[in-house]
Amino acid sequence: MTACILRVPGQAYVVGGAVRDALLGRPHGDRDWVVVGATPQQMIDAGFVPVGRDFPVFLHPLSHEEYALARTERKTAPGYRGFAVHAAPDVTLQDDLLRRDLTINAMARAADGTLIDPYGGQRDLQARVLRHVSAAFAEDPVRILRLARFAARFGDFSVDPETLALMRAMVQAGEVDALVPERVWQELARGLMEPQPQRLFAVLRDCGALARLLPEVDRLWGVPQRADYHPEIDTGVHVMLVLQAAVDLGAPLAVRWACLMHDLGKGTTPAEVLPRHIGHEQRSVALAAAVARRLRVPTDCAELAAVVAAEHGNIHKCLSFGAEATLRLLQRCDALRRPERFALALLACEADHRGRGGDFPRQPYPQRARLLAALAAAQTVDAGAIAQRITQSGGKPAAIAQAVQSAREQALADSLAQEESG
Numbered sequence: 001m002t003a004c005i006l007r008v009p010g011q012a013y014v015v016g017g018a019v020r021d022a023l024l025g026r027p028h029g030d031r032d033w034v035v036v037g038a039t040p041q042q043m044i045d046a047g048f049v050p051v052g053r054d055f056p057v058f059l060h061p062l063s064h065e066e067y068a069l070a071r072t073e074r075k076t077a078p079g080y081r082g083f084a085v086h087a088a089p090d091v092t093l094q095d096d097l098l099r100r101d102l103t104i105n106a107m108a109r110a111a112d113g114t115l116i117d118p119y120g121g122q123r124d125l126q127a128r129v130l131r132h133v134s135a136a137f138a139e140d141p142v143r144i145l146r147l148a149r150f151a152a153r154f155g156d157f158s159v160d161p162e163t164l165a166l167m168r169a170m171v172q173a174g175e176v177d178a179l180v181p182e183r184v185w186q187e188l189a190r191g192l193m194e195p196q197p198q199r200l201f202a203v204l205r206d207c208g209a210l211a212r213l214l215p216e217v218d219r220l221w222g223v224p225q226r227a228d229y230h231p232e233i234d235t236g237v238h239v240m241l242v243l244q245a246a247v248d249l250g251a252p253l254a255v256r257w258a259c260l261m262h263d264l265g266k267g268t269t270p271a272e273v274l275p276r277h278i279g280h281e282q283r284s285v286a287l288a289a290a291v292a293r294r295l296r297v298p299t300d301c302a303e304l305a306a307v308v309a310a311e312h313g314n315i316h317k318c319l320s321f322g323a324e325a326t327l328r329l330l331q332r333c334d335a336l337r338r339p340e341r342f343a344l345a346l347l348a349c350e351a352d353h354r355g356r357g358g359d360f361p362r363q364p365y366p367q368r369a370r371l372l373a374a375l376a377a378a379q380t381v382d383a384g385a386i387a388q389r390i391t392q393s394g395g396k397p398a399a400i401a402q403a404v405q406s407a408r409e410q411a412l413a414d415s416l417a418q419e420e421s422g
Contacts, residue, residue, distance in 0.1 A: 226276065265279070
């Protein structure tokens with residue numbers, strides 16, 4: 001069987017993101033197809049491989065692209081899982097497109113290249129508008145997260161006012177409360193990796209969803225900080241600037257998540273001590289851990305967030321540290337055992353430094369290079385050789401630990417002295 005002789009029953013149309021991105025002149029990955037006028041058995045007989053659990057979806061045996069039978073959906077329960085799906089040969093392409101989330105995702109392309117656009121997707125692409133296709137948008141709370149993610153991807157698109165009002169009504173009706181943690185994390189993670197992740201949170205704030213999904217982040221707006229360290233003043237604004245700085249640094253997901261979590265404790269600072277935030281680091285650690293448990297955040301993201309929340313202040317101040325204090329910092333960060341994670345923590349701290357107002361984004365951040373050099377110096381100490389020497393001379397384990405510590409301190413002292421003289 002070859003691709004050229006595999007016949008699709010009924011009429012097949014490319015739909016969704018591939019059509020949208022082609023019209024925008026953007027690259028796209030695999031195409032998604034909708035098949036009109038076919039039954040599941042006809043698809044199987046034609047050689048397609050069934051994979052859909054909730055509705056009929058098939059994989060092309062050679063290209064592995066997805067082919068879904070045209071379908072309609074009916075809301076049967078709260079949340080995003082409460083749907084009855086109807087897929088049959090009499091479901092039209094227009095019926096299928098009507099159930100989609102946004103007009104820009106509700107277009108199709110026929111085999112002869114004809115664009116099928118019954119709901120104005122091309123018009124909204126040109127106008128740079130994110131608009132819901134129909135009232136069915138309100139039936140699936142995941143669509144709030146998806147729209148926010150598209151806002152982060154398409155930075156010059158605005159949200160249609162009627163769509164925003166519909167999203168607010170969904171939040172007030174409790175729809176987002178029915179979202180399962182895994183799906184919330186999935187959409188947040190995708191949004192964090194878009195070019196403008198701060199727009200994801202702007203949209204979620206505008207519709208009220210952020211207060212339901214991430215109240216620890218939502219409460220940061222309006223919390224003041226010291227103007228000498230934070231010319232932008234507002235903590236929520238700062239965290240969004242840090243996220244954008246992480247994007248500019250090409251940071252991976254774990255770093256961007258750590259940037260989002262690093263100052264959560266400032267949202268719980270007592271009003272009478274503002275704009276100071278004494279002890280916010282440990283409060284941030286506890287809050288970030290609670291978020292990680294609630295959303296079932298992957299371990300690498302949760303652990304990096306804990307390190308950055310706890311130590312970002314000390315990392316910023318490390319230029320004034322001597323060898324002993326520097327080594328303690330490396331050990332608290334578990335840098336000797338986890339050097340790759342420590343490098344990511346330093347990247348998050350550089351983003352934190354640059355994610356401020358005034359001249360901070362243009363300032364150098366020598367702390368990162370200094371601590372990487374300090375770690376390299378500490379790693380030159382052969383702990384095994386020291387342990388063997390002390391053991392052979394009858395020394396106790398405590399003596400081994402002290403000798404290794406002293407050797408590392410000396411290596412760091414030499415490294416710092418060389419840096420200062422150079």
